[in-house]
Amino acid sequence: MSNIYGDWLRAQREAAGLTQQELATATVMTRSHIAHIEAGRRLPSKEDARRLDKALNTGNVLSSFLPDDDTAVAEYFQSALQLEQQATMIREFALSFVPGILQTEGYARAVLGTSFPPVSEEECDRRLVTRLERAKILADPVTPVVWALLDEAVLRRVVGGPRVMAEQIDHLVCLAESRRIQVHVVPFTLGLHPLLNNMLTLMWFEDQPPMAYGEGLRMGKIHDSPSVVQELQHRYDFTLANALPRKETLHLLRATAKGYRDHD
Numbered sequence: 001m002s003n004i005y006g007d008w009l010r011a012q013r014e015a016a017g018l019t020q021q022e023l024a025t026a027t028v029m030t031r032s033h034i035a036h037i038e039a040g041r042r043l044p045s046k047e048d049a050r051r052l053d054k055a056l057n058t059g060n061v062l063s064s065f066l067p068d069d070d071t072a073v074a075e076y077f078q079s080a081l082q083l084e085q086q087a088t089m090i091r092e093f094a095l096s097f098v099p100g101i102l103q104t105e106g107y108a109r110a111v112l113g114t115s116f117p118p119v120s121e122e123e124c125d126r127r128l129v130t131r132l133e134r135a136k137i138l139a140d141p142v143t144p145v146v147w148a149l150l151d152e153a154v155l156r157r158v159v160g161g162p163r164v165m166a167e168q169i170d171h172l173v174c175l176a177e178s179r180r181i182q183v184h185v186v187p188f189t190l191g192l193h194p195l196l197n198n199m200l201t202l203m204w205f206e207d208q209p210p211m212a213y214g215e216g217l218r219m220g221k222i223h224d225s226p227s228v229v230q231e232l233q234h235r236y237d238f239t240l241a242n243a244l245p246r247k248e249t250l251h252l253l254r255a256t257a258k259g260y261r262d263h264d
Helices: 004-015 020-027 031-039 046-056 075-086 105-112 121-139 152-156 162-177 226-241 246-263
Strands: 089-094 145-151 181-186 199-204 211-216 219-223
Touching: 004 031, 004 046, 020 031, 020 046, 031 075, 046 075, 075 121, 075 199, 075 211, 075 219, 089 226, 105 121, 105 162, 145 152, 145 226, 152 181, 152 246, 162 181, 162 246, 181 246, 199 226, 211 226, 219 226
Parallel strands: 089 145, 145 181
Antiparallel strands: 089 199, 199 211, 211 219
């Protein structure tokens, strides 16, 4: 994208006598995110742009002239998407669906195609492109470090049919065997556990404290309170400690994928 926006932001920051870190602190962003915006590699969310305007006393310039962004996600996920792209470590807990960054195209299309109320095919395609773009953070062989904690329901609930499920689970196995991600399954036999209420994403960063994102039906919330984030981390750790070990998880994943292939 054109870097006029990023260059103007840098000029305003320097005119205000602020370092990237000082501006990041004032706007509740990371220094690296400010650097990416100034370099033209990323766009701020609408809320980020509003905070930048406030911190730099630029009226609503950065908000009004925010370049068009084709990213198609729910409004409540906008800020979480920005954080996801900056994180150095991500720990996911999935209750119903495979986490977005780990979804195959077929699985993602099936999930997005069952939206209610229904959306047009064009809108579904836009959302699919965004979801697949999110997965590109795994192209880096090292960062972010990703742990995926999956409730067994994620494997048992058929999304898109047996063939799509087999392909999706094979993808998880491939990522786990390559050591790109760590994956563990929380078995039904565990019964109730501390993460059973909704999905959870924990994120760590290079230059700011860790944050958490929780999502339920038509709602999502970012938690940056240290005490709340710590509590959610403890919930995650407790559940992880009671999940299947890596070897048993991989065995279950392979067996489940085979079952779907045989059924298909």
